[in-house]
Amino acid sequence: MKNLLPHWKVKSEESKKDVALVLSSGGARGLAHIGAIEELESQGYHITSIAGCSMGALIGGVYAAGKLKEFQEWMKTIDRKKMLELTDFSLSLNHLVKGNRIINAIMEFVPDMPIEQLPIPYCAVATDLKAGKEVVFSKGSLFEAIRASISLPSFYEPVQRDGMILIDGGVLNPIPLNHVKRHPGDILVGIDVSGHDYLSEWEEEHRLSKQKKNSTSLKARILDKLIPDNLDFNYLTVLSRASSLMIRQNSILMAKLIKPDILVDIQMSRYGTFDFDKSERIIAVGRQRTAAEIGKSKP
Numbered sequence: 001m002k003n004l005l006p007h008w009k010v011k012s013e014e015s016k017k018d019v020a021l022v023l024s025s026g027g028a029r030g031l032a033h034i035g036a037i038e039e040l041e042s043q044g045y046h047i048t049s050i051a052g053c054s055m056g057a058l059i060g061g062v063y064a065a066g067k068l069k070e071f072q073e074w075m076k077t078i079d080r081k082k083m084l085e086l087t088d089f090s091l092s093l094n095h096l097v098k099g100n101r102i103i104n105a106i107m108e109f110v111p112d113m114p115i116e117q118l119p120i121p122y123c124a125v126a127t128d129l130k131a132g133k134e135v136v137f138s139k140g141s142l143f144e145a146i147r148a149s150i151s152l153p154s155f156y157e158p159v160q161r162d163g164m165i166l167i168d169g170g171v172l173n174p175i176p177l178n179h180v181k182r183h184p185g186d187i188l189v190g191i192d193v194s195g196h197d198y199l200s201e202w203e204e205e206h207r208l209s210k211q212k213k214n215s216t217s218l219k220a221r222i223l224d225k226l227i228p229d230n231l232d233f234n235y236l237t238v239l240s241r242a243s244s245l246m247i248r249q250n251s252i253l254m255a256k257l258i259k260p261d262i263l264v265d266i267q268m269s270r271y272g273t274f275d276f277d278k279s280e281r282i283i284a285v286g287r288q289r290t291a292a293e294i295g296k297s298k299p
Contacts, residue, residue, distance in 0.1 A: 023056025030055025035286025
């Protein structure tokens with residue numbers, strides 16, 4: 001049946017389904033972005049532009065290249081052994097991992113291309129360590145942009161380009177709502193997985209520690225005498241959690257500055273930065289939380 005609504009009304013109704021999508025940093029938790037995208041599409045939303053930071057830049061870039069399904073299937077093959085195989089350790093004093101092996105593996109099924117040739121507008125955000133400012137990639141090599149954006153400080157080797165030292169974009173802007181390309185009538189959707197439910201995680205660690213201390217087995221009692229109570233509370237965990245809290249605060253402030261129409265705020269306690277072998281469960285979390293948030297936004 002022919003649509004009897006006035007032309008302007010039809011355009012207005014259609015544009016409400018157009019989405020400018022922004023994906024945050026978050027390590028392996030960023031796999032939830034896949035579930036979020038699946039849920040948006042299943043409910044009839046059309047992603048017309050995308051911006052991402054760190055893991056969000058990777059997922060967003062793969063999606064913009066039309067290879068999200070292939071990436072998702074590949075992630076199902078990732079276990080702890082495969083993760084080790086994809087880790088090219090370095091002897092450098094400023095990073096632990098070169099980061100080339102993982103990018104090359106993805107490029108086997110997602111070919112590199114100029115960002116300008118992607119079917120939808122895309123950008124990735126990195127941080128210039130020298131100048132202390134954001135660097136937005138909206139043209140040039142897709143995978144150079146992704147590699148720069150995911151350069152977790154001290155873990156991945158920084159990318160050196162045009163006199164800049166580029167590290168993870170999440171250091172300054174974990175959810176780049178201010179950089180996604182907008183179209184008339186679209187809605188701004190942000191998926192934020194930069195937060196981590198540390199309180200729940202801390203309480204769970206305390207519960208497990210107490211459980212071990214109360215164990216009657218000889219092995220548990222010996223280990224209890226040998227291992228200090230506060231082994232998990234060391235300078236590395238303090239630095240990691242302090243960094244995460246600062247990133248989280250930046251994402252909260254950005255969402256207040258550039259208010260999205262829909263913000264899916266996903267904080268997790270069960271999954272950490274390097275839990276890439278748990279992709280299916282993390283993707284499911286993204287799908288469920290996005291469905292719930294879309295439901296709240298509907299009249």
